[in-house]
């Protein structure tokens with residue numbers, strides 16, 4: 001039987017009594033989740049602003065989880081599982097980059113009506129964002145101080161600062177597989193930002209020039225390139241959204257605003273994987 005009167009019958013077997021059963025809202029703790037939106041103004045658009053940030057933080061929570069997973073799998077030489085984590089990470093990144101379109105419906109006039117309520121709070125203080133940057137190799141000890149007033153966040157961030165990045169783990173994996181990764185790289189101080197290392201180039205040139213013989217390493221290199229590219233796309237959409245909403249105003253976090261965000265577009269996580277492109281087929 002099809003639908004009648006444009007109304008779908010609820011089937012006899014559908015469960016409706018949840019007095020002693022776990023329900024959807026109970027499992028997902030929706031009471032907590034949906035009571036966490038607390039606008040500080042009466043402005044219609046503040047809910048959009050809050051939900052855009054909260055959904056981003058939720059997806060970033062999964063990104064942290066997947067990045068930890070990927071690093072652990074690499075450490076255990078389980079490349080297949082590490083690649084699965086990276087594939088999921090890339091889809092989350094795409095979702096987050098697309099999501100900027102929702103916030104871009106906020107006009108400068110609308111935002112100006114509640115911006116003063118935000119005080120000095122800023123995305124700059126997102127510990128999950130900072131952890132993701134650290135896990136990808138953009139380490140910066142100075143960021144830790146921002147979290148002096150939040151010991152739990154700070155502890156998590158210090159752990160991410162002290163742990164090898166996903167790139168460090170990949171290079172260690174390559175070394176275990178017999179690739180000539182210099183010892184100085186394997187023993188480097190992982191709390192410092194990665195900087196371009198010329199001695200690594202022969203390893204990647206070999207992998208890219210003879211990719212059939214190095215398929216697993218080659219595929220992983222390209223996954224890392226995708227991750228970096230997607231990260232830059234997110235940063236770019238953030239910058240463009242900021243430009244259209246606050247122009248050249250300073251940030252609530254105290255930075256110069258757009259010029260500060262622009263500088264991040266010059267950062268790179270895996271410089272050798274981009275440099276190798278110049279060398280292919282020479």
Ligand code: HEM
Pocket residue numbers: 052053056057103111121122123124125126129238241242245246250251252253254255256257258260261264
């Ligand atoms: C009206 C929308 C937004 C504006 C005007 C804006 C503006 C800014 C500005 C000016 C900064 C520089 C730090 C400062 O001085 O405050 C910044 C940083 C940041 N914002 Fe936003 N932002 C917006 C939306 C978002 C959203 C939705 C997120 C998602 C969580 C986000 C995440 C971040 C992060 C992670 C940083 C630090 C970036 C870095 O260290 O390179 N922002 N934002």
Ligand SMILES: N[C@@H](CC(=O)c1ccccc1NC=O)C(=O)O
Pocket residue numbers: 053115118121122123124246250251252253
């Ligand atoms: N930094 C933004 C304010 C802002 O966007 C914001 C404020 C509180 C919590 C998260 C935010 N998002 C990103 O920076 C501004 O300068 O307008």
